[in-house]
Amino acid sequence: METTQAFSSEFYTALLPELMLFAGLLALIIIPNLGKGTFRIPGTQIRLPWFMGGERYALTSNPHLPAWIATITLTGAFLAVGDSLRGGIDSLLVMSSDADEAKELLMINGFSRVFELIFFGALALASFASMNRLKVEGIGAKLDVEKLYNNRRQADFYILMLTCGLGMSVVALAQDLFVLFIGLELASFSTYVLVAFLKETKAGAEAGMKYFIVGSVASGVGLYGLSMLYLWAGSLQFDVLAATFATSGTEPLPLIGIGFVLVGFGFKVSAAPFHFAAPDAYAGASSPVAGVLATASKAMGMVGLIRMLLIVAAPESSEGSAVWLVCLGALAALTMTWGNLAALGSTNPKRMLAYSSVAHAGYMLAGLTAVGAWTWDPSFAGQEGEAALMVLTALLFHMVVLVAFKLGAFLVLSILESDGDASRLSSLGGLAKREPLLAFGMFIFMISLAGVPPMAGFLSKLMVIMGIVNVGVGTGAESLSDFHWVWWLALLMVLNSAVSVFYYLRVAVVMFFDAPEEGREGPLPSGWQVRTSIFACVLVTILVGIFGDSILEMCRSAAESLTTNW
Amino acid sequence: MIDPALVSGLSALMFVIGLGGAFTRKNAIIVLMCIELMLNAANMQFAAAAVYHGDTTGWVYTIFAIAIAASEVAIGLAIFLAMYGQHDTISLDDVAVLKN
Amino acid sequence: MAGSTLSEIATPEITELAPLIVLLPMIAFAVILFLGRVFNGNPTWKNTVKEGGIIALGVMGAVLVLSLLLIADFIGSVQAGHDSVFHWFTSGVWDGTSAGVSTDKFGFGLYVDHITVMLLFVAAFLCLLINVFSIGYMNTDPINDNRNHRFYAEFTLFCSGMLGMVLADSFLWLFIFWEIMGLCSYLLIGFYYERPSAAYAAKKAFLTTRVGDVFLMIGLVMLWDLFGSLDYTVVFDSANIEHVAEHSAGTLQWALGLMFIGAVGKSAQFPLHVWLPDAMEGPTPVSALIHAATMVNAGLYLVARMFPFFGAEALHGDLADLAYIIAVVGGITAVMAAAIAFVQMDLKKVLAYSTMSQLAYIFTGLGCALYLANTLDWHHNEKDHYIVIVAFGAALFHLFNHAMAKGMLFMASGSVIHEVHHAHHHLHHHDDHGDGHGDDHHDEEFDAQSMENMGGLASKMPITATAMLVGSASIMGLPLIGGFWSKEGIIANAWRVAQDDPRFLLPAMCVLIGAGMTGFYMSRMWLKTFAGKPNNEVAAHVGPTNIWIKTPLFILTFVSLSSVFLAGMGFTHWAPDENYAFMQEKSLVDGIIYEMQHAFANSDAYFFIITYIAIAMGAVAGPGLAMALYGGKLEDGESAKPWMTPVISLNAWVMNRFNFDNSAFAESTLAVALQNRLYIDHYYDMAMVKIVAGLSNKVAQADSDVIDGTIKTIETGSQSLSTAVRSLTTGSARDYILMVAVGMLAIFMLVWGVA
Amino acid sequence: MQLVGFPVVAGIVLLAFVANAKKSAHEKLNNPIRMASFAFSLGLFAYTTAMFFDAFADITTSGLAFNDYKFQDSYEWFPALGIHWTVGLDALSFPMVWLTTFLLPVTIIATWHEKNGATYFPTLLLMGGALIGVFVSLDLFMFYVFWELTLIPMFFLILNWGGKDRKYASQKFFIYTFTASVVMLLGLVTLYLMQPEQIGAGGKYGTMTGRTFDIPTLVEHATAANQNGWFLGESMQKVLFVMLMLGFLVKLPAVPFHTWLPDAHVQAPTGGSMLLAGVMLKMGAYGMFRLPLSMFPHALQHFQLALMIFGMVSLVWGAIVCLGQTNLKKMVAYSSVSHMGVILIGIATMQPMGWAAALFMMFAHGIISPMLFAVCGAFKHHYHSMEIGAMRGMAKHSPWLATSMMFAWMASLGLPLLAGFVAELMMFIALWYFIDLQGWSVLWMVGPALVLALTAAYYLWSMQRTIFEGGDETQPPASLNGDVVPDITNEEKMAMLILAAFTILFGVMPWIGLDMMDDYCRTFFEHMISNGIFKGGA
Numbered sequence A: 001m002e003t004t005q006a007f008s009s010e011f012y013t014a015l016l017p018e019l020m021l022f023a024g025l026l027a028l029i030i031i032p033n034l035g036k037g038t039f040r041i042p043g044t045q046i047r048l049p050w051f052m053g054g055e056r057y058a059l060t061s062n063p064h065l066p067a068w069i070a071t072i073t074l075t076g077a078f079l080a081v082g083d084s085l086r087g088g089i090d091s092l093l094v095m096s097s098d099a100d101e102a103k104e105l106l107m108i109n110g111f112s113r114v115f116e117l118i119f120f121g122a123l124a125l126a127s128f129a130s131m132n133r134l135k136v137e138g139i140g141a142k143l144d145v146e147k148l149y150n151n152r153r154q155a156d157f158y159i160l161m162l163t164c165g166l167g168m169s170v171v172a173l174a175q176d177l178f179v180l181f182i183g184l185e186l187a188s189f190s191t192y193v194l195v196a197f198l199k200e201t202k203a204g205a206e207a208g209m210k211y212f213i214v215g216s217v218a219s220g221v222g223l224y225g226l227s228m229l230y231l232w233a234g235s236l237q238f239d240v241l242a243a244t245f246a247t248s249g250t251e252p253l254p255l256i257g258i259g260f261v262l263v264g265f266g267f268k269v270s271a272a273p274f275h276f277a278a279p280d281a282y283a284g285a286s287s288p289v290a291g292v293l294a295t296a297s298k299a300m301g302m303v304g305l306i307r308m309l310l311i312v313a314a315p316e317s318s319e320g321s322a323v324w325l326v327c328l329g330a331l332a333a334l335t336m337t338w339g340n341l342a343a344l345g346s347t348n349p350k351r352m353l354a355y356s357s358v359a360h361a362g363y364m365l366a367g368l369t370a371v372g373a374w375t376w377d378p379s380f381a382g383q384e385g386e387a388a389l390m391v392l393t394a395l396l397f398h399m400v401v402l403v404a405f406k407l408g409a410f411l412v413l414s415i416l417e418s419d420g421d422a423s424r425l426s427s428l429g430g431l432a433k434r435e436p437l438l439a440f441g442m443f444i445f446m447i448s449l450a451g452v453p454p455m456a457g458f459l460s461k462l463m464v465i466m467g468i469v470n471v472g473v474g475t476g477a478e479s480l481s482d483f484h485w486v487w488w489l490a491l492l493m494v495l496n497s498a499v500s501v502f503y504y505l506r507v508a509v510v511m512f513f514d515a516p517e518e519g520r521e522g523p524l525p526s527g528w529q530v531r532t533s534i535f536a537c538v539l540v541t542i543l544v545g546i547f548g549d550s551i552l553e554m555c556r557s558a559a560e561s562l563t564t565n566w
Numbered sequence B: 001m002i003d004p005a006l007v008s009g010l011s012a013l014m015f016v017i018g019l020g021g022a023f024t025r026k027n028a029i030i031v032l033m034c035i036e037l038m039l040n041a042a043n044m045q046f047a048a049a050a051v052y053h054g055d056t057t058g059w060v061y062t063i064f065a066i067a068i069a070a071s072e073v074a075i076g077l078a079i080f081l082a083m084y085g086q087h088d089t090i091s092l093d094d095v096a097v098l099k100n
Numbered sequence C: 001m002a003g004s005t006l007s008e009i010a011t012p013e014i015t016e017l018a019p020l021i022v023l024l025p026m027i028a029f030a031v032i033l034f035l036g037r038v039f040n041g042n043p044t045w046k047n048t049v050k051e052g053g054i055i056a057l058g059v060m061g062a063v064l065v066l067s068l069l070l071i072a073d074f075i076g077s078v079q080a081g082h083d084s085v086f087h088w089f090t091s092g093v094w095d096g097t098s099a100g101v102s103t104d105k106f107g108f109g110l111y112v113d114h115i116t117v118m119l120l121f122v123a124a125f126l127c128l129l130i131n132v133f134s135i136g137y138m139n140t141d142p143i144n145d146n147r148n149h150r151f152y153a154e155f156t157l158f159c160s161g162m163l164g165m166v167l168a169d170s171f172l173w174l175f176i177f178w179e180i181m182g183l184c185s186y187l188l189i190g191f192y193y194e195r196p197s198a199a200y201a202a203k204k205a206f207l208t209t210r211v212g213d214v215f216l217m218i219g220l221v222m223l224w225d226l227f228g229s230l231d232y233t234v235v236f237d238s239a240n241i242e243h244v245a246e247h248s249a250g251t252l253q254w255a256l257g258l259m260f261i262g263a264v265g266k267s268a269q270f271p272l273h274v275w276l277p278d279a280m281e282g283p284t285p286v287s288a289l290i291h292a293a294t295m296v297n298a299g300l301y302l303v304a305r306m307f308p309f310f311g312a313e314a315l316h317g318d319l320a321d322l323a324y325i326i327a328v329v330g331g332i333t334a335v336m337a338a339a340i341a342f343v344q345m346d347l348k349k350v351l352a353y354s355t356m357s358q359l360a361y362i363f364t365g366l367g368c369a370l371y372l373a374n375t376l377d378w379h380h381n382e383k384d385h386y387i388v389i390v391a392f393g394a395a396l397f398h399l400f401n402h403a404m405a406k407g408m409l410f411m412a413s414g415s416v417i418h419e420v421h422h423a424h425h426h427l428h429h430h431d432d433h434g435d436g437h438g439d440d441h442h443d444e445e446f447d448a449q450s451m452e453n454m455g456g457l458a459s460k461m462p463i464t465a466t467a468m469l470v471g472s473a474s475i476m477g478l479p480l481i482g483g484f485w486s487k488e489g490i491i492a493n494a495w496r497v498a499q500d501d502p503r504f505l506l507p508a509m510c511v512l513i514g515a516g517m518t519g520f521y522m523s524r525m526w527l528k529t530f531a532g533k534p535n536n537e538v539a540a541h542v543g544p545t546n547i548w549i550k551t552p553l554f555i556l557t558f559v560s561l562s563s564v565f566l567a568g569m570g571f572t573h574w575a576p577d578e579n580y581a582f583m584q585e586k587s588l589v590d591g592i593i594y595e596m597q598h599a600f601a602n603s604d605a606y607f608f609i610i611t612y613i614a615i616a617m618g619a620v621a622g623p624g625l626a627m628a629l630y631g632g633k634l635e636d637g638e639s640a641k642p643w644m645t646p647v648i649s650l651n652a653w654v655m656n657r658f659n660f661d662n663s664a665f666a667e668s669t670l671a672v673a674l675q676n677r678l679y680i681d682h683y684y685d686m687a688m689v690k691i692v693a694g695l696s697n698k699v700a701q702a703d704s705d706v707i708d709g710t711i712k713t714i715e716t717g718s719q720s721l722s723t724a725v726r727s728l729t730t731g732s733a734r735d736y737i738l739m740v741a742v743g744m745l746a747i748f749m750l751v752w753g754v755a
Numbered sequence D: 001m002q003l004v005g006f007p008v009v010a011g012i013v014l015l016a017f018v019a020n021a022k023k024s025a026h027e028k029l030n031n032p033i034r035m036a037s038f039a040f041s042l043g044l045f046a047y048t049t050a051m052f053f054d055a056f057a058d059i060t061t062s063g064l065a066f067n068d069y070k071f072q073d074s075y076e077w078f079p080a081l082g083i084h085w086t087v088g089l090d091a092l093s094f095p096m097v098w099l100t101t102f103l104l105p106v107t108i109i110a111t112w113h114e115k116n117g118a119t120y121f122p123t124l125l126l127m128g129g130a131l132i133g134v135f136v137s138l139d140l141f142m143f144y145v146f147w148e149l150t151l152i153p154m155f156f157l158i159l160n161w162g163g164k165d166r167k168y169a170s171q172k173f174f175i176y177t178f179t180a181s182v183v184m185l186l187g188l189v190t191l192y193l194m195q196p197e198q199i200g201a202g203g204k205y206g207t208m209t210g211r212t213f214d215i216p217t218l219v220e221h222a223t224a225a226n227q228n229g230w231f232l233g234e235s236m237q238k239v240l241f242v243m244l245m246l247g248f249l250v251k252l253p254a255v256p257f258h259t260w261l262p263d264a265h266v267q268a269p270t271g272g273s274m275l276l277a278g279v280m281l282k283m284g285a286y287g288m289f290r291l292p293l294s295m296f297p298h299a300l301q302h303f304q305l306a307l308m309i310f311g312m313v314s315l316v317w318g319a320i321v322c323l324g325q326t327n328l329k330k331m332v333a334y335s336s337v338s339h340m341g342v343i344l345i346g347i348a349t350m351q352p353m354g355w356a357a358a359l360f361m362m363f364a365h366g367i368i369s370p371m372l373f374a375v376c377g378a379f380k381h382h383y384h385s386m387e388i389g390a391m392r393g394m395a396k397h398s399p400w401l402a403t404s405m406m407f408a409w410m411a412s413l414g415l416p417l418l419a420g421f422v423a424e425l426m427m428f429i430a431l432w433y434f435i436d437l438q439g440w441s442v443l444w445m446v447g448p449a450l451v452l453a454l455t456a457a458y459y460l461w462s463m464q465r466t467i468f469e470g471g472d473e474t475q476p477p478a479s480l481n482g483d484v485v486p487d488i489t490n491e492e493k494m495a496m497l498i499l500a501a502f503t504i505l506f507g508v509m510p511w512i513g514l515d516m517m518d519d520y521c522r523t524f525f526e527h528m529i530s531n532g533i534f535k536g537g538a
Helices: A009-014 A016-033 A064-086 A110-133 A145-173 A177-195 A202-233 A238-248 A252-268 A277-284 A287-312 A325-344 A349-376 A386-419 A436-450 A456-473 A486-512 A528-547 A549-562 B004-024 B028-053 B057-087 C019-039 C043-047 C050-074 C114-138 C148-167 C171-189 C196-227 C238-266 C275-281 C284-293 C297-305 C307-311 C320-342 C347-375 C382-428 C462-476 C483-500 C502-530 C547-561 C563-568 C588-600 C605-629 C645-658 C669-675 C677-727 C733-754 D005-021 D026-052 D093-110 D117-136 D140-149 D151-161 D166-194 D215-227 D234-251 D260-267 D270-290 D297-302 D304-323 D328-348 D352-383 D399-412 D419-438 D442-466 D490-508 D511-530
Strands: A002-005 A038-040 A047-049 A092-095 A104-108 C081-091 C104-112 D070-078 D083-089
Touching: A002 A009, A009 A016, A009 A092, A016 A064, A016 A145, A064 A110, A064 A145, A104 A110, A104 A145, A110 A145, A110 A287, A110 A386, A110 A528, A110 A549, A145 A177, A145 A287, A177 A202, A177 A252, A177 A287, A177 B057, A202 A238, A202 A252, A202 A277, A202 B004, A202 B028, A202 B057, A202 C733, A238 A252, A238 A287, A252 A287, A252 A325, A252 C733, A277 A287, A277 A349, A287 A349, A287 A386, A287 A549, A325 A349, A325 A486, A325 C677, A325 C733, A349 A386, A349 A456, A349 A486, A386 A436, A386 A456, A386 A528, A386 A549, A436 A456, A436 A486, A436 A528, A456 A486, A456 A528, A456 D140, A456 D166, A486 D151, A486 D166, A528 A549, A549 D070, B004 B028, B004 C733, B028 B057, B028 C733, C019 C043, C019 C050, C019 C148, C043 C050, C050 C114, C050 C148, C081 D352, C081 D511, C104 C114, C104 C148, C114 C148, C114 C284, C114 C297, C114 C382, C114 C547, C148 C171, C148 C284, C148 C297, C171 C196, C171 C238, C171 C275, C171 C284, C171 C297, C171 D419, C196 C238, C196 C275, C196 D419, C196 D442, C238 C297, C238 C307, C238 C320, C275 C284, C275 C347, C284 C347, C284 C382, C297 C347, C297 C382, C307 C347, C320 C347, C320 C483, C320 C502, C320 C669, C320 C677, C347 C382, C347 C483, C347 C502, C382 C462, C382 C483, C382 C547, C382 C563, C462 C483, C462 C502, C462 C547, C462 C605, C483 C502, C483 C563, C483 C588, C483 C605, C502 C605, C547 C563, C563 C588, C605 C645, C669 C677, C677 D304, D026 D093, D026 D117, D070 D140, D083 D093, D083 D117, D083 D140, D083 D215, D093 D117, D093 D270, D093 D352, D093 D490, D093 D511, D117 D140, D117 D151, D117 D270, D140 D151, D140 D166, D140 D215, D140 D270, D151 D166, D151 D270, D166 D234, D166 D260, D234 D270, D234 D297, D260 D270, D260 D328, D270 D328, D270 D352, D297 D304, D304 D328, D304 D442, D328 D352, D328 D399, D328 D419, D328 D442, D352 D399, D352 D419, D352 D490, D352 D511, D399 D419, D399 D442, D399 D490, D419 D442, D419 D490, D490 D511
Parallel strands: A002 A092
Antiparallel strands: A038 A047, A092 A104, C081 C104, D070 D083
């Protein structure tokens, strides 16, 4: 592992994606403001053009511009990450200084890269697709206030997208719990506003409020947990926390602190019972944003959980298995069951997808539980955490592919929203007749979510199950009672999958069987951007399901990079 | 110097009050205040811990946390404003178009 | 006794053409069906090819020739010929030891022995004759227009099945062809498918025989278990039988017993007899061939096939109970069917019950023969040997006689019905004659099969009347004619066995009484139809029949009459035995004299008495009673052929002299019960409707309510659970925060509890 | 031979067609796509038939033994997990593959005029491709993928071309069978992970997990382990056996897991029913042979009684329920349940003959039941009703349909010299042999015997009320609204004739398929006996 200091040359190379984001952010703020603005030299009548404000140029006043800037930035960042992954990344640790007592700030390795991939990929798709979702009312410099205002908001929206991305990547990179928290808050604040972006509707404003309030409480709790951990360990550096936990991990203070922090991240991954705001937020937000919440934001929460639970309260620092094992197992079981049961009767496709995302959180938590359990079988210890590695790979893989089919599903709903409404199941009615390809895409997303082969969702779910079972089975088990109880989580998971098929399939039935709603017989609004995004999602969903080996390898090396110390 | 334990205790009290208030009060502004209370409980604990450990990072954390709290209030109030514009109320119980 | 030994009589090779006996009709089936579809309605097809009748005729002729060739090879041999024709499949079983898996081959081959030869001749000969008859019968009936190809196709398929069953070399293939016959029977009974009664009868026939077949199949499976094969060559091998007899003779008896139930079903014996009378819904040639002459003999054939088991030394006495059961079933059916025949007005139904009754005779005969074979030391004792051979031969000979006579009777009855029907049409439907309206012979207002509409036909249909007379005489067992020889043999053997085993008194009494009853109902039928005055206008206008119909009647009349020669030729000794093989013993004249002596001048007083009692009942009492009640002089001016005149005169005399009023009997409860077939069908129907249909409806209900209901409950249950879960999402942000707090507390408790 | 290509090509063809079908000229596309699908399926059929006749160089399909595969081919798929695209044929899968390719063109012919042909026929092809995939795969993962993949085309076949309640039926079908198969999946995964880890072993073993999904390797492993005790341990083998069997029993389906079947069948279009009954149900039995029976022989012995009970209950219950049905298609569907009971009983006898009976029953029923459903479909198509008794005197008005119906019914009730009889006969022999050998109660024979009669009863009853009766006083169904009663179309006739011809072919010459199956079962048992896994008096 190489180390470097902040603002060194390696630092810039390694953080290229984030810097791109930053540049894009600046561009987004500046470019729409470029205009024929002048600056009067005080005391004179001389007006010097300083190109800010005033009447905008034709190009800079173009409301499509922010979207393109954001999309290109995010795509560039995505590609940069992908490029760095392609060559196989060495870990790079960014220290605060080159002194001995310097603190670890950021860690760029496979693990963080994969998450960056998830974040930027999801955000890029969402912002690309949002071009069709956020309507541009008029183009040009000379418009009435109403329209100018709307155009202005275009820029706001994409700025928030970029800040969100920036915050998330900080979360992925952070080596200090507080840095992680700052990143989390940055991303959270952005998402609060993004959710509330449709503030001119009742649902939008309400969704933003709920997401904000519950999110704030959760982060308040999390911050309090942080403060307790700080009180306990005297530092929020992960390595320090981990080392301290290994020696005095069973004291009440760190346990309470971890519990608090768990709540904070639990909200982000929408684990039950912290998920309540999620369905409301998804329902009120515009669909691409909801898609981001369900994929990137969830992945961000998972980063936090992984760091907290696997690095700090590492399983091997406790006897047998991690202290939080039972707690997380219960949480996982509750989350997946709750999510699926709630989705079962939901007639709003967005809420249905929200609950399904809760269920998926449950699956991921189940996987995480298994990681916590891998040390139970002493013979695993000799295998350098092979079992844990497998689950972790599965988790990462699941989060990667989830972007394709979860976001894809939301994007399909996004087109329907542009058509009028997507808050009823019947909005999807007759989609197969209206837009056969879209219906086909949606069907692919649905069965992938349900975990039907050969879609990516099947492979990822299989991987998670396999990881759990691997831990559960241990070595030399001869009967069910020899298994670790996490095996039963796998059983619960497959049964939940079976339940989930019901509501996923209902979407398919509505699309292929039911008649369209009154007055919605024709084709959907056009918009090649969103359709391209959906197409990309379909492609990834199918291809990764069939030829996902390279992605799998990537996730594996990412997981390895997290666990090099195991 | 005040015993950090006392400060911690106070912060715990503040936290509990904040959390309790957050789910007992209907008025969104009051809930926001309660959330601030929770954040400040954390701040206080950070400060106390910084003192206890003699670690300056804790102060930095506190300052950052205050900044976070501030921006949170800003965002929150903006969202409440938008909500009021649509629902004509800031009572959390009455804003329940989305449910189930 | 000739000194011919086994070595002198070579085992004949089965001719390579033999498989064609089975294959030709099967091919004809497909050809006729196909051509019939293609050329349906074509004049050449209809008039020249007779809608396939000629093709069938050609095939049947070829089959008869081939069969005769095959028979000729086997005449005089006692050894069975066996030829494996093809491999069907191979499988294996694991006997639970480490020895590995056995290899069991299932194949088809031909097996020809004395029983085969008998049945082969009967089947091939009658198939041909009845085919001739069919052309005269079916093709002249306008209602059959354009669907006779179906008749001929199914007819040939049936022939294939029958011949195949006879020639098959294993019980398995016997069963397979047996089922094919069952199918054809089903199809042909339902030939007039538009009649609900025909549809019902077809179903009933198939289902009833199916019940028997189920037992047969289980029996076969048990037999397979015992021998590891169903091939005759294996199961009849005395070493194998010995091996089985050592430890599972009881099982073998069960297996054979279950197979016998199959035979009961097929041969319409009590209690699976209910289908046969209904089967008369089929066209008359079908009744003649399938339900009188051939298929119903399949059951007898099956039982006769079991002879090697009963006759095996190793199983001495072990199978006596089964033999008794066979005899008793036969005895009961003989009496019961005869009794029901008393009250039938339908010409064909009388014959159907008669068939049932006569088959029962053969069963009794077989039962007795098998009992004798099983209990007597016939392998070593010369006298016992003779007894067994004769007993078995009598039963088989009766099968032959009955097939010939009953085939003829049915054809004759068909001829009568045909002409009565024509006459009826002629009289009442001049305008629309030939438009094919209505049902076959069952017009709403006119039943051409009812003897109420006949009478005095002797003068109008001389050939038919003669055939009917000879046939009836043969069935009744009038001395010297047809069935007399065999029937006497059966009765005598039954009483012989009764001497050894008093249990057999029951079947013995039954066959003795049955003889008298046969005499009565057969006479009644003939007299009501041919003697006396025409019962109505229709009967008075019946005309002679056509040549296609007459020819087979003519031939069969002579066959029945010549049975005395057959008896002389040793048909009564028809058994697998080198000492008594066909024509090996004596010259024809010696044989006839020998048979005569045995029949009329038995040296054993016991049998002497029995014989004369039987003759008295069957040839005197029964017919006499019938003559007193039915028939009478012909219409003035009408005259029968000279050979029938004495019969009619006698009838007229007896009627004058002994006539009495039998209405008291005719209205008695017993008679009503007999008319209702002793209510057996009624109870069967009740059982089907109440138990089977009731149960199945209940089960179907349970299937949708309980099993599928559980699934549906899970569906609705999870939906309501979903509603409950979602109702926790109240919409108020405060509640959400509360839940966060609750969740937090729960986390504390869990982490705390573990740590 | 690139057998791998089959299902893939089928899928690609479908996709190409779907893309075409997007055009507005939908109606015009029907015919060319139908012809193309038909030609393609015919090609597949010719190919598998040629394989059967050993047309391909050095590969013969005779003398196939247990765990001995022909046309084997393997490519890396997910090397990290030990997943390979491994295909191969043995006596177990070959008849099924042939059957699938045989049924595809026949189904296309039988449903020649199905509406929306442009999408219908490719869906059929995809269905066939997925089914072939199930049968050829020798990799657990691949097996499962195709296993689930079959659900999708069938779901659409029911949903888009089905009857009135197709919405409910298609979902029920999907969810019910999916639920069972995910439990099976958990079993497969547990099995996979319980095999000894061999990281770095290379070959079929995953680089990441050190385990393999390769079925031949697993079977070898299992055999070796079973020699000295139980593969994976006694209780674990039992648990896995149950988990796998659950998936297969639902698919089969065995009572009480069968209620999806009548719904699916009644609502499915003719083509869907034909493939569903013809091949898809057999996937359950095939899976049993391929996995639990091959790998868990000890557990099989342990659960023998349970299997026997399942088989008997399915057999009897299905038959009795048939008798209580008034819907023709439902009756036929339940008769499938009953016949699948025969397969279970055959397996439960633990006799080579019983197994061969089960295998041949799969095959024979795969030819007969499509004909049953083709008849039902034609009935529905022409008379717009499925009620028994809605149309009488069919023999008069629709002689072709009547003949086909009678033939199919007779074949299904086990008439000798038609395909189904051989299987039933062998099952009976094996069952009795087994009962006698093990000293089980004779009462076990009561069920099958009863069913022989009951089967005849419900089939004959339905024929009496459809083919027979009526006649001159025509009783056309009210649903025809007084239209002329039509006989079946030429295409339907053709399909019926083909099915009938093969029913006869395999009834008269069962050895064509049975010899292969017999070899398989024989070598299986000899393998198990010689390895001491099946011991005397088991």
